[in-house]
Amino acid sequence: MANKKPSIxxxxxxIEKIPxxxxxxxxxxxxxxxxxxxxxxxxxxxxxxxxxxxxxPANKAFSFGHPDVDSVMERFLNxxxxxxxAANRFFEAHRNANIHDLNVQLTxxxxxxxxxxxxxxALDQVRKASQSQCWWExxxxxxxxxxxxxxxxxxxxxxxxxxxxRNKILVDYSANSLPFFTVNGIGxxxxxxxxxxxxxxxxxxxxxxxxxxxxxxxL
Amino acid sequence: MANKKPSIxxxxxxIEKIPxxxxxxxxxxxxxxxxxxxxxxxxxxxxxxxxxxxxxPANKAFSFGHPDVDSVMERFLNxxxxxxxAANRFFEAHRNANIHDLNVQLTxxxxxxxxxxxxxxALDQVRKASQSQCWWExxxxxxxxxxxxxxxxxxxxxxxxxxxxRNKILVDYSANSLPFFTVNGIGxxxxxxxxxxxxxxxxxxxxxxxxxxxxxxxL
DNA sequence: ACGTCTATATATAACCA
DNA sequence: TTGGTTATATATAGACG
Numbered sequence: 481m482a483n484k485k486p487s488i489x490x491x492x493x494x495i496e497k498i499p500x501x502x503x504x505x506x507x508x509x510x511x512x513x514x515x516x517x518x519x520x521x522x523x524x525x526x527x528x529x530x531x532x533x534x535x536x537p538a539n540k541a542f543s544f545g546h547p548d549v550d551s552v553m554e555r556f557l558n559x560x561x562x563x564x565x566a567a568n569r570f571f572e573a574h575r576n577a578n579i580h581d582l583n584v585q586l587t588x589x590x591x592x593x594x595x596x597x598x599x600x601x602a603l604d605q606v607r608k609a610s611q612s613q614c615w616w617e618x619x620x621x622x623x624x625x626x627x628x629x630x631x632x633x634x635x636x637x638x639x640x641x642x643x644x645x646r647n648k649i650l651v652d653y654s655a656n657s658l659p660f661f662t663v664n665g666i667g668x669x670x671x672x673x674x675x676x677x678x679x680x681x682x683x684x685x686x687x688x689x690x691x692x693x694x695x696x697x698x699l
Numbered sequence: 700m701a702n703k704k705p706s707i708x709x710x711x712x713x714i715e716k717i718p719x720x721x722x723x724x725x726x727x728x729x730x731x732x733x734x735x736x737x738x739x740x741x742x743x744x745x746x747x748x749x750x751x752x753x754x755x756p757a758n759k760a761f762s763f764g765h766p767d768v769d770s771v772m773e774r775f776l777n778x779x780x781x782x783x784x785a786a787n788r789f790f791e792a793h794r795n796a797n798i799h800d801l802n803v804q805l806t807x808x809x810x811x812x813x814x815x816x817x818x819x820x821a822l823d824q825v826r827k828a829s830q831s832q833c834w835w836e837x838x839x840x841x842x843x844x845x846x847x848x849x850x851x852x853x854x855x856x857x858x859x860x861x862x863x864x865r866n867k868i869l870v871d872y873s874a875n876s877l878p879f880f881t882v883n884g885i886g887x888x889x890x891x892x893x894x895x896x897x898x899x900x901x902x903x904x905x906x907x908x909x910x911x912x913x914x915x916x917x918l
Numbered sequence: 919a920c921g922t923c924t925a926t927a928t929a930t931a932a933c934c935a
Numbered sequence: 936t937t938g939g940t941t942a943t944a945t946a947t948a949g950a951c952g
Contacts, residue, residue, distance in 0.1 A: 488931085488932060488941085488942070489942020489944090490931045492943080496743060504746075507930090509936080514930075517929090518733065528754055529753070533771055534741070537747055541774075706925060707925070708925025708948075709948045709949075710926075710947095729947065733945095733946060
C-alpha cells in the first residue's frame with residue numbers, strides 16, 4: 481500500500497563533470513548559491529573580506545564580495561602583482577609622473593604647434609581621419625591633433641583615478657587596525673552580482689576591433 | 700556505566716561575529732577549507748572558472764582559483780569595469796586608439812616644436828626639472844620634453860600589454876569550446892595560495908611616496 | 919596551530935509543481 | 936529558469952591530543 485517512493489532523497493555523486501547539460505545547469509545554480517551563502521557566513525562569523533568570481537557554464541559572470549568584489553580584488557592584486565597586467569605595469573611606469581602637469585604641457589605644445597604648423601591640408605587630414613572608424617590605420621602623416629587630445633583626456637582621467645587609488649590605499653591602512661564592520665546579523669552579508677558576458681560574436685568582434693583587426697601585436 | 704558523553708556533537712550557532720578570538724581562528728580555518736572544497740567541486744562538476752580571495756582575520760590573503768586566480772580575475776575585471784579603476788578607464792578610453800601611432804605623432808610634434816620654439820632658456824628649465832625628484836612639482840613653465848617622453852615610453856609599454864591581453868582573450872575564447880581540464884579524480888581541482896601581506900612600515904612609505912608625499916590629490 | 923572524533927546542523931540530488 | 940519536498944550525504948561545532 482504505502483510503497484510510494486516520494487523521493488529517493490539525496491544521492492551520492494562522483495565529483496566529475498556532469499554530462500547532462502540541463503542537470504549541470506541546475507546543479508551549478510544551487511551550488512553557486514550554496515557557495516555564496518557559505519562565503520557570506522564566513523564573512524559574518526569571522527569578520528573577513530572576501531571576493532568570489534564564477535563564470536557560469538554559459539560564460540555569465542557571477543560574483544560575491546564583502547565589502548565588495550572590486551575592493552577585495554584590488555587589495556589582492558596590489559599585493560599580488562600578476563606581473564603581466566597592463567594596469568600594474570602602467571601604474572608602475574607612472575608612479576613618478578604627474579599626469580595633470582604633463583597634460584598641461586601637452587596642451588601647450590599642441591596649441592603652439594597648432595598656431596605655427598597647421599596649414600590647411602593638415603586640418604583636412606585630421607577631419608578625414610576622425611571620420612574613419614579605424615582612423616589609426618591611416619598613414620602616420622594623416623594623424624592629427626584630435627588623437628593627441630584623446631590621449632590627453634585619457635591621461636587626465638587616469639590622473640584622477642590615481643589620486644582616488646592613493647587615497648583608498650591610505651584609508652585601507654588606517655582602517656586595518658580598527659574593527660572591520662558592523663554586521664546586522666540578519667540575512668547574508670555581502671554583495672551578489674551577476675553580469676552577462678557578451679559571448680555573442682559581437683564580443684569577439686569587439687576584441688578583434690580592439691586591436692583594429694590585426695592578428696598580432698608588434699611585440 | 701557507559702554514560703560517558705564523548706561529544707555533544709555539532710551545535711547550532713548564530714551567524715554573527717564570533718567573539719572569542721582563538722575560536723574564531725579555528726572556525727575561519729575550517730570554513731575556509733570547506734569553502735575552497737565546495738569551489739573545487741563546483742569547478743569539477745560544472746566545468747567553470749572560479750576565483751576566491753579571502754583576507755584572514757590576521758589580514759593574510761588566501762585564494763583559490765581555477766584555472767588560476769589571476770586569469771579569472773583579469774577576465775572578470777575586463778568585462779566588469781569597476782568604474783573607478785584607472786586601468787579600466789584608460790583601457791576603455793583607448794580602445795579606439797593605436798598607441799604606437801600616437802607616440803609617433805607625439806614624437807613628431809615634439810621634434811617639430813623642439814626645432815621651432817626651443818630657445819635656450821627652455822632647455823635649461825627642462826634640465827633643471829629633470830634633476831628634481833619631484834620635478835612635476837615645479838611650475839608648469841619649467842616642464843619640458845623629458846616628461847612627455849616618459850609618457851610616450853609608458854604608452855609604448857601599455858601598447859605591448861594591450862596586445863598581450865588581446866591575444867590572451869582570443870586564446871580564452873578558442874579554449875572555451877574544448878573540454879576544460881582533465882581531472883585526475885583524486886584530490887581537489889584548482890590552485891590554493893596564501894600570501895603574506897606586506898604590512899611592514901616600508902609599504903606605507905611606498906604608498907606615501909607614490910603621491911610624492913603630498914597629503915591630498917588635486918581631485 | 920592542526921588532526922581526530924561524534925553528534926548534529928546543513929547542503930543538496932532527484933523529483934516535481 | 937526558479938522554487939519546494941524528501942531523504943540522504945556532507946560539513947562542522949565542540950572537545951581532546
